[in-house]
Amino acid sequence: MQITVLLLVLVGLTAAGYYMGRASAVRAVGGRIAALHSVPAYYGVYVALWAGLPAFLLFLVWGASENWIVMQMVLGALPQNMTDGSEQSLSLLKADILNIAAGISTGREPDPVVLAAAERYNMLRALGDWMLLAIGSALAVAGLSYARGRIAPDLRARNLVERVINVFLVGCSLVAILTTAGIVLSLVFEAMRFFTVYPIFDFLFGLQWSPQTAIRADQVGSSGSFGAVPLFAGTLLITLIAMLVAVPVGLMSAIYMSEYAPPRVRATMKPVLEILAGIPTVVYGFFAALTMAPFVRRLGESMGMSVSSESALAAGFVMGIMIIPFVSSLSDDVINSVPQSLRDGSYGLGATRSETIRQVVLPAALPGIVAAVMLAISRAIGETMIVTMAAGLAANLTANPLQAVTTVTTQIATLLVGDQEFDSPKTLSAFGLGLVLFVVTLSLNMIALRVVQKYREKYD
């Protein structure tokens, strides 16, 4: 309630600050706007920022620390013997206080001391909110009047405002970067934990993958074996099959679209191909599992081969179809960016269209096409759903596309589905796999981006 009021007050003061700042800037020069250092609107924004920003920052800091401060005050007032216990009993106590304060029944008859603490907690919070409202509003008014007082024709309002905007933009990009860094770090640390339980060498080069471990000490079960080679091999096999489908088809359709298709055909074909890219992978997954896999099996049987009902071929084929638009769309862009002057040069020498495409356009576009293929590969390696549904979970070490294989991503998904103990090697091995996956796709993407960059430089 108080917080809503505070936010409304801030919005109001900010808006008022804008108009006041603008008006007093104009007044300061008697209407001769050219005499101002910046356009009047900048003075408005300047005052508005002073009115809104400090109070808003206070609000953020307060919001982040209020619960903690209030809890410390409440705990400090409790008898020593209650707060002296172990860390666990302390957090239990805190949870009780919070629950009662929020009016949630804990199921037990509450201890009167705890009850009193909860009341105190609520009281302190309400007080805090009122204080926040008072201080925040005061801060906003103070900022507003300070900034208004500073307005003068030679105040460099634009530069100041732009500096604030700059900081804001840097902050936004930091969010993305820090999140990524956080994810990578947690991945690395969890993987390290795994490697202390299970040697990294055995993980990377072991041929046996059977992650079932005993959950309770008295249970019978295997001790788990985490040799990831079958997973890497399975991933490679499926990716290879997918690429064998996606690269030729994608590239040919890109060539058709960019070099042969009349503009009207191209205008319909490109969006249609891009719809293919918009189909959720789960849909591809059940297409693979329910249509493709039985089809492959029947086909194999009619030719006298034994095909397992979940085959690398079915999964890889469907994955290839999924990736076609990726390859074709990127390659189409690359081929289109080959300068027309090169084609003209070739036609001018009496080359036919196909000679021009084969000997001039494709070689010129090759780096870009390679980059597109690499991005497609990293997409294929990271794809999970299709493989989970169509290729199975059996970690066979085989190069036979008619057998069931499994991939890194599928295993990660299955390892973490369901109830897990977060420090068992089984769970931790998922982070090991994740780290490998991350390193591989990251390097593929980086190489691809470098190649594309080089290629861009050549023609701009």
Next chain:
Amino acid sequence: MSIQTRTHVKAAEATNPQAAAAPAAKMVARDVKVFYGAKQALKGINIDILENKVLALIGPSGCGKSTFLRCLNRMNDTIDNCRVEGLISLDGEDVYGRRIDAVQLRARVGMVFQKPNPFPKSIYDNIVYGPRIHGLASHRDEMDEIVETSLKRAGLWNEVKDRLREPGTGLSGGQQQRLCIARAIAVSPEVILMDEPCSALDPIATAHIEELIDELRENYTIVIVTHNMQQAARVSQKTAFFHLGDMVECDDTEEIFTNPRDERTQGYITGRYG
């Protein structure tokens, strides 16, 4: 190699009755009209292009010089909505007729573009690109010879003979343009079309190319589009002035520059507009 082809062509010409009627005209344009969709870019052009002479096309931007040039080797075929009417003949043969294929025609009528456009291949491969697709050379020695003669004719041999394997795109602008000329020469064309070949070059590279054009005239018929009056005066024997899709006048270069008959021509060459 290229010399042989040329004498062969000349023999054919001598026995061709039509060519005999207009002995010096290598190419003839009669009432050529070009439309881009509904828009008419050329309104009936008549020009004789004389053998072993340089014809300069001048005129303000957008008057249709490039369009006309591109009719001569049917490069306009590559533009979707472009339509050409009228007659254009090479050695008395209709270039838009049944008997000539656009691809063959372009081997006989080569083209050099405004912006140097070497292929992203080695210097050597740039030169042999044309001969290879036309099957003019199959052996290594033949190709080496074509590369050497073409580069020599284009005046580039001494500068690049030690780095034939390096990419053509690594040369300077002027060198790239001469490479493109050498590339065009390598298929031994009879006519070479140049569309503002010096507009992207510095004065020294330009002087180089102008000299080259003068030498090439001995073996080839040349049509050059230029915005530079001095250049037209220096390199050409005939000049045609285009204006708004019309060919206003075409005469000896000296006549055009000293004694233009049309006042639009006079206005343009004295710099009153354009």
